[in-house]
Amino acid sequence: MLATTDLRSRLDDVRGRITTCLRAVEDDQGASVVTLAVVREFDAKAGKAGSTPDEGTRDAVIELEQAADSAKAAAGADPGISEAARSSVEDAHLAICILKTEV
Numbered sequence: 171m172l173a174t175t176d177l178r179s180r181l182d183d184v185r186g187r188i189t190t191c192l193r194a195v196e197d198d199q200g201a202s203v204v205t206l207a208v209v210r211e212f213d214a215k216a217g218k219a220g221s222t223p224d225e226g227t228r229d230a231v232i233e234l235e236q237a238a239d240s241a242k243a244a245a246g247a248d249p250g251i252s253e254a255a256r257s258s259v260e261d262a263h264l265a266i267c268i269l270k271t272e273v
Contacts, residue, residue, distance in 0.1 A: 177227055180269050181219060184234075187262040188216045191241070194258035200250035208244040209259065212237040228273045235270045238263040 192213045195201045215237040219230035245251055245259040 177231075177269075177273060180272070181227070181231070184262070184265045184269055185216045185220055187265045188213050191255075191258040191262040194255040195245070195251070198252045198255040200252055201255055202244075202248050202250060205241075205244040205248040205251055209241050212241040212262070231266070231270050231273050235266050238266045 192209055195206055195209045212234075215230075215234045219227070219234045222230040241259050242263040245256045248256075
């Protein structure tokens with residue numbers, strides 16, 4: 171299990187990947203509005219996780235992983251999304267999945 175300071179640091183890294191993912195999907199003209207909405211919710215959950223008190227961080231990470239699963243599923247089902255945007259979503263998803271195994 172990660173110490174709180176390590177968890178916060180790792181969560182900040184994951185949030186950076188989610189921000190990159192959101193930008194990629196927002197900039198992708200082929201991405202559907204549904205995919206964009208799901209990725210925006212993923213980003214919102216990341217913001218919430220970042221401001222959660224220490225004792226609630228584990229639950230916030232689990233909730234964030236659920237949002238990541240939804241974003242990955244939306245990107246995977248979107249026929250118009252670019253490979254770069256899809257890859258960015260998958261990268262952010264993987265990052266939170268790895269973090270969850272450490273908390």
